[in-house]
Amino acid sequence: MSLTSDPPVGKAAASGTEREDYSALKVVPVRHPWRWAAVVATAVLVAQFAHGLMTNPGWEWDVFADFFTTRTILKAVWITIQLTFYGTALGFALGIVLAFMRLSQSPFLKSVAFTYIWAFRSIPLIVQLLFWFNLTYLYKRLDFGIPFGPGFFSFDTAGLVGAMSAAVLGLALHQAAYAAEIVRGGVLAVDGGQLEAAAALGIPGCGSCAGSCSRRRCARSCPTPPTRSSRSSRAPRSSPSWRSASSSTRCRSSTAATAGSCRC
């Protein structure tokens, strides 16, 4: 009690009478020992892993080098690139539709989009791919016509859905769920004041996907796509956000939005 209630008489008197001169003293910045500990621990782990890669004969790097340029592998690389392209393009196209469904005022459209995104993000991709590959067992024929009514054209799914198209379908439907969340995140990231300003200025297309807002949205949604497939088309995340935003203003909004990949 006496410690807190007693005024620090001596100190107050000292600072009141003569002012100390600190100008000659050396300034020591604050130390971060735990940061250094973390750096050391991480460096040791990285070094161990790199050392293991080089010294462990189990990796068999000579075999790796032998097979790296074989026909089968190169063919597989090309198929991977194709799958990436088709899956991303179709996925983003559907994802944009889903995003705007989820942002719409209709509770029905909203809940359908929510359920789709929830399901396709929750089910592991490998399970989805297996499912789509076996689609032909589930639906033997596809009819195009009046829903629940007669069909005009019909296709045999066995002939239509091959391995490649099943893979594209599976990747695209999976990617669509992620793309929808990316696009929705971008739309929601635009400050309400800006939307209001655009509305007050009569700039068209703020509800849909054009004009200044969507360019902004597109810029907003660009730096963070967590897609595993479209990494090459992105700017590094460390680039300042205003810069990516201003450069993407040059991309024509609607096309960029549908392609889901404006340059930024």
Add this chain to the structure above:
Amino acid sequence: MTAMVDIRSVHKSFGSLEVLRGIDLEVRSGEVAVVLGPSGSGKSTLLRAINHLEKVDSGWISVGGSLVGYRRQGDRLYELRERDILKQRTRIGFVFQNFNLFPHLTVLENIVEAPVSALRRPRKEAVRAAETLLDRVGLADKAAAYPRQLSGGQQQRVAIARALALEPELLLFDEPTSALDPELVGEVLDVIKDLAHQGTTMIVVTHEIGFAREVADTVVFMDGGRIVERGTPAEVLDAPRHERTKAFLSKVL
């Protein structure tokens, strides 16, 4: 003079809170109306209702002789689609308290955006007009700057130039100086005064009593969602008739 803005028995509620309780107001062409009142009296809501950023529950508002947000057909009012409302808004300039400039566009691009994309003006012409406007608000040298590089007062002047770029027949100011520090208030008010002297019709929501006295043709005092008193600055500011107005003015003067 004809009524530029005609507001008739406008009501608006947010949930159970009634923000506007029957507003009637007429603003003539070329008139400067200053709306005063305590926070929560419905000033901003009224202003936002005039360009249909806020939909009213009952009553109607017309600007320049045409109904805002609705189209009359027979004895029914059909709500306009977003596209048509946007078209109406190009005739009404709005200046926000927090400027709301587009942060990813330069000052010049901010001003050019609306004439080009809303009015389909050729870009070159819009740029020339924007440069004239920037000169008018004293920011000709800031055309290439981004909003975050400007002071609050400069940003608000850009926002005013942006609103003017559409050559609106009516300008609405929603507390244009409330987000500014005292030293910067003057430069923004000077621009608004300038516009007032040139005969622009405007409605200004503000707490700057001195500005109201100097510029306003009409001062409107609002409280609790109603217009308590309206008249010339001399009537309302110097000889208020209502107790509520007196109480408010005694605190801000």
